[in-house]
Amino acid sequence: MVSASWLSLLLLVALATAASAQLSSTFYSTSCPNALATIKSAVMAAVSQEPRMGASLLRLHFHDCFVQGCDASVLLAGNEQNAGPNLSLRGFNVIDNIKTQVEAICKQTVSCADILTVAARDSVVALGGPSWTVPLGRRDSTTAASSTTVANNLLPPSASLAQLISVYQSKGLSVTDMVALSGAHTIGQAHCPSYRAHIYNDTNINQSFAASLQANCPAGSGGTNVLAPLDTTTANTFDNAYFSNLLSQKGLLHSDQELFNGGSTDNTVRNFASSAAAFSSAFATAMVKMGNISPLTGTQGEVRLKCSATN
Numbered sequence: 001m002v003s004a005s006w007l008s009l010l011l012l013v014a015l016a017t018a019a020s021a022q023l024s025s026t027f028y029s030t031s032c033p034n035a036l037a038t039i040k041s042a043v044m045a046a047v048s049q050e051p052r053m054g055a056s057l058l059r060l061h062f063h064d065c066f067v068q069g070c071d072a073s074v075l076l077a078g079n080e081q082n083a084g085p086n087l088s089l090r091g092f093n094v095i096d097n098i099k100t101q102v103e104a105i106c107k108q109t110v111s112c113a114d115i116l117t118v119a120a121r122d123s124v125v126a127l128g129g130p131s132w133t134v135p136l137g138r139r140d141s142t143t144a145a146s147s148t149t150v151a152n153n154l155l156p157p158s159a160s161l162a163q164l165i166s167v168y169q170s171k172g173l174s175v176t177d178m179v180a181l182s183g184a185h186t187i188g189q190a191h192c193p194s195y196r197a198h199i200y201n202d203t204n205i206n207q208s209f210a211a212s213l214q215a216n217c218p219a220g221s222g223g224t225n226v227l228a229p230l231d232t233t234t235a236n237t238f239d240n241a242y243f244s245n246l247l248s249q250k251g252l253l254h255s256d257q258e259l260f261n262g263g264s265t266d267n268t269v270r271n272f273a274s275s276a277a278a279f280s281s282a283f284a285t286a287m288v289k290m291g292n293i294s295p296l297t298g299t300q301g302e303v304r305l306k307c308s309a310t311n
């Protein structure tokens, strides 16, 4: 009895250590020393051609990590890509193109999961945000996620503060991490169906802001392709304006304004709105934590030859 539970405790500790110990920022230092520079210049080129691409790449990494861990499952054709119109993920071609460039310098060495993680960091930097060191060594999944897994791990924009806190907590992310990561909505765009209910039915929204959005996003249905910036002031700059917007009830999504609606996260929003440095530092910390959610390491999974398909 005693020795059996000791053994399982030791096994648990060993497994936990192995899972995190295998990610290392120097993982490709000898096997592919130019990997990071190659990813960075490709991201810089894509973002300078279309600034919104930085937002799209950051969002791809978030969806990858929240569904089945950061294993590039989001890049496989299937449920994660097509789980509803409000997902509308983009940037797959940019990742495929980066993978082609990386394969040309180091054959089947750098995983798609790592490329996506580094591309998310480089996207933030390209749009003027903070930088951080990315732990590396993730491997790629051999399966896509089921639609149930997608639905259970990604919240709709109608989510409440309690639901947001609970989903992030289930990933080992704190309430502060949650508020900081939401600051990613300082860049990028959303479709009318994602914010329709908020601009017509919610009361915690600035009325002239709501009216200007209503002009292009009809009440009943339609407006499927209409876009609005998530940060109404500086859509293509990674800054802390998202939080100032929340203070003046100009969050685009219901789930955004939930972070500043008289609840437990109000003070964190005020802090990030008043201190760009506090936000940058919390965001960088939370991105590393998010990037470390359930990676495949060692001999698990594979290094894909193409990001859009398993080997």
Ligand code: HEM
Pocket (backbone or CB within 6 Å): 052, 054, 055, 056, 057, 058, 059, 062, 086, 087, 088, 090, 155, 156, 157, 159, 164, 181, 182, 184, 185, 187, 188, 189, 190, 191, 192, 194, 230, 253, 255
């Ligand atoms: C769990 C809470 C979250 C919810 C409910 C949420 C919801 C959404 C929605 C509804 C959109 C617009 C989709 C559309 O209408 O096309 C969006 C876009 C976006 N999200 Fe989130 N999101 C969340 C968390 C995050 C996190 C943690 C990140 C990154 C760290 C992120 C990054 C982005 C970015 C950058 C865009 C714009 C993408 C583009 O322009 O292509 N989101 N999000």
Ligand SMILES: *[C@@H]1O[C@H](CO)[C@@H](O)[C@H](O)[C@H]1NC(C)=O
Pocket (backbone or CB within 6 Å): 083, 084, 085, 086, 087, 151, 154, 155, 156, 157, 193, 194
């Ligand atoms: C967004 O996705 C969620 C989860 O799949 C779904 O419940 C919701 O109806 C979708 N909303 C829109 C506007 O498509």
Ligand SMILES: *[C@@H]1O[C@H](CO)[C@@H](O)[C@H](O)[C@H]1NC(C)=O
Pocket (backbone or CB within 6 Å): 196, 197, 198, 200, 201, 219, 220
């Ligand atoms: C607003 O709420 C009403 C009543 O719940 C509902 O019938 C209507 O569809 C909602 N409108 C939008 C744009 O979500």
Ligand SMILES: *[C@@H]1O[C@H](CO)[C@@H](O)[C@H](O)[C@H]1NC(C)=O
Pocket (backbone or CB within 6 Å): 206, 207, 208, 209, 248
């Ligand atoms: C709503 O936003 C408008 C335009 O930015 C501003 O002039 C107005 O004072 C705001 N209203 C409230 C109640 O804060």
